[in-house]
Amino acid sequence: MKNKKQSSLFISYNGLTDPLGQSQILPYVIGLSKSGYEMSILSSEKRDRFKAKESEISSICKTHGIKWIPLFFHTSPPILAKYYDYISLKNKATNLYRENNYDIIHCRSFLAARIGAELKKKFNCKYLFDMRGFWVDERVDGGIWDLSSPFYRYAYKKYKKKEDYLVGYADGIVCLTEAGKIEIQKWKSYQPSVPITVIPCSADLELFSVVSEDEKILAKQLLGIKEGAFVLSYLGSLGTWYLLEEMLQLFNKIAEKYNEAVFLILTPDDPKIVYQSASKFGIDPSKLVITFAERKDVPIFMKASNVSVSFIKPAYSKIASSPTKLGELLSMGIPVICNQIGDVGLVLQQSGGGVLLPDFSNASYDFVIEQLPMLMELDSAEIRSNIYEYYSLDNAIKTYYHVYNKLLSS
Known part of the structure; x- marks a missing residue:
């Protein structure tokens, strides 16, 4: 049975117990919850940080009516660990969708978007690709994938095709910069009817107060x-x-x-x-x-x-x-x-x-x-x-709220 409130499953390969999760995920989800959406977060947590912060994050989520479903992040064996994490997140997301029939699958970055696209294909739900960056090209530009290696050349071509699919299949796209938006609009895979919304990383304006x-x-x-x-x-x-x-x-x-x-x-x-x-x-x-x-x-x-x-x-x-x-x-x-x-x-x-x-x-x-x-x-x-x-968290939350409403009205 469908929830009375419109609902969203937020999927992230970053943990809520990570510093990034506390500054760039949780505040947005809390804001959306306060705006009237029933929010759930599926995340991948590092064990040491989870042990240190689990009680604090659980309390914050409970206070704001957010359902948090943490899984554990794996580092070994190399390559296979990432695949295991992906399968674990995908299976859990699928089971959660069957139980809750979410209105929106909100996917933070590339791996989460792969899961969101599969859920859309299976259940015909709304899939929001919150890109955060050009993940595939970051592997190359950051020196993680050396294109002089045949293996990494193959990986780059394979994942660029997946990126094209994820962009082309999305119901909505969020990116961090106007420059990024202009670039995405040039891609052959981008569908002009799909809205791209720019939401830069917010700053905690209360914590980072003006210097005296x-x-x-x-x-x-x-x-x-x-x-x-x-x-x-x-x-x-x-x-x-x-x-x-x-x-x-x-x-x-x-x-x-x-x-x-x-x-x-x-x-x-x-x-x-x-x-x-x-x-x-x-x-x-x-x-x-x-x-x-x-x-x-x-x-x-x-x-x-x-x-x-x-x-x-x-x-x-x-x-x-x-x-x-x-x-x-x-x-x-x-x-x-x-x-x-x-x-x-x-x-x-x-x-x-x-x-x-x-x-x-x-x-x-x-x-x-x-x-x-x-x-x-x-x-x-x-x-x-x-x-x-520009950096106001309230402004970012309002923009996400409008993105959600537009997705569900289309």
């Missing part, structure tokens, strides 16, 4: 940084996509102009990665402050920043990316230096809160350094105000 001068002073004290020091900062992981050496090169040139410059790096990764790269450029280790903070404490430390930097590997797949950290930094009114990926250029133009690096040449670094006095004079409250609607 007192908070900046306190942050520097907590980090052991001199009050008058110029602080360049970086927030986040240092893995596949982030250009650590280029960011260190920029800092090295900044340190030539600002004698007491400090590079604050807030990362979960091993500090040795930074020190090893910094030694290539002769950077004094005492000028590096590398630490980790729990999410709730990130704004406390990042407010030591005069300017923040984020350089991401420029690649085809990155036109569909929306860096969460950009919204968090601009929400605090911290000016940023970025290279062009996705809609970053448009966001910086709209916010008036940063500079776009033309390329990674010395001339471009010099150009950016010339802009530093201007960046430090910017009004933090104005930067935040300019991007408030």
